[in-house]
Amino acid sequence: MQRVGIIGYGNMGSSIAQRVKNQYKVYVFDRDKNITSGLKDIEVLPSLKDLTVQAQIVILAVKPQDLDAVLNEIKDYAQGKTIISVAAGMPTAYIEKALGNVKTIRAMPNMGARIGKSVTCLSKGAFASEEEFLYARELFNLLGATRNINEDLMNAVTAVSGSGPAYYFDMIEARPREYKNQPRKFLRDFIHLLTEAAKSAGFDYREAKTLSTLTGNCAEALLSETGLPPIQLIKQIASKGGTTEAALEVLHRGGSLKEAVGAALKRAQDLSRKEF
Template identity: 35%
Template sequence: MELGIIGVGRMGSAIAAGLIERRIFSPGELLVFDLDRERARAFSAAYGPAAAASAADLVRGCRSVLLAVKPQDRSAALEPIGAIGIEGPLISILAGVPTSALESIRPGLRVIRVMPNLGVRVGAGLSFYCAGRNGRESDRVLAARIFGGLGEAFEIDESLMNAVTALSGSGPAYFFRLMEIMAGFGRAAGLAPEVAAKLASRTALAAALLARDGDPAALRGEVTSRGGTTEAAFRVLEEGNLSGLFESALAAAVKRGRELAEGR
């Protein structure tokens, strides 16, 4: 097989499904495995790729491996890679795990570290990748093919990975929380739940589309009339130190990424 995917949970399944749906790989070019065997079988039945009986079988049968497990499950997933080896690269989306830690499991192992976000589920992902010391240009091309096909992908220096994890990897959750708050306020104000939910999501979508080719600060200024409702709302937000609070939250996410890299 061309690519084996270890882990078909939320992110792994989103990547694997996207690769098939967008015809980046055919089902016959993929092999999947999950510690939850039923999850792997269900994915296989829904999308067509074969499910391996074990991680070792997947490693033996695939040129390259994409690792999409939870950090606490990585030892079981990495053991057969270290013991058996693979011809192509190991592509890891494990948050906070540096390329050097993965390279240490087998001499000469080629590693590509990637931080995608949940947007890959709808072909609007933003992914950042970096190669380890043994990485080849062909490995970078493969990463760009996989994640660029699910949105956009950019190569960065590994020293920036914790920052993009805080901003982009975790980023969708920040916007989801804001939508939750807005929808909750709408319900409390008397809107039907489905109307409140659509109000929040469609407003967020419109703002994102406008900001894609525009300056967010300038766009905010277009909405904020002097003495108007938006200005009143922002006065409260700034009195509550919104900017400082958000910067602290992002710094906490970066710090946690460093801790994960240290095995904490």
């Protein structure tokens, strides 16, 4: 059984851990010990060093602003490991430079991971093999659908499918009666709008439609399967200073979904590190 270590046990880290723990030996580390107490079938380790040494695959499920500190702590133990980052806007080349040319894969799941309905796009760094990339995709298949994407489009992925469920929930909050009366039409209309926004972010029509359909269906499944109100699901997706927050600010000012996706894309690009 392969050993997977997850750094960060927030909404995404915990969703990944819970979905893969039956197929992998899972270790987790989070600086907030309260959120990792009492876990079942998951081993909580006391330090980043312990996790990196024990795991074969290390998943970086931390916010972009916290990534540098994590990389600095694990760099002496990362050689020979497969590093998978789900941090928005952070290129594989940045992680490779920080850790010393390690095998790195970038993944962008969304909150559908919680219920096995995620849309996860993956891209391979310079030093990961095709076999290691296949292993990573098999792992994320446990969370839902997966897509291979050129890394040049990963910021657009973040803006479309990563943040996308929050756009759907926000539209429901703004037009609850319309959603209640015609939920199927509401979903179809959202998928059409998101497809057009995805095209403007750089996807061709086929990929834009596929990502948007998967994202819309994922969002609707989250509503029905969690039973949580849209506003609560939005709070679980949006983080302060993140891509989703940037998009929602545009929507709340009366902007279009295309403009909101553009704002999320710009924020993802701003988070990206250029100094390689």
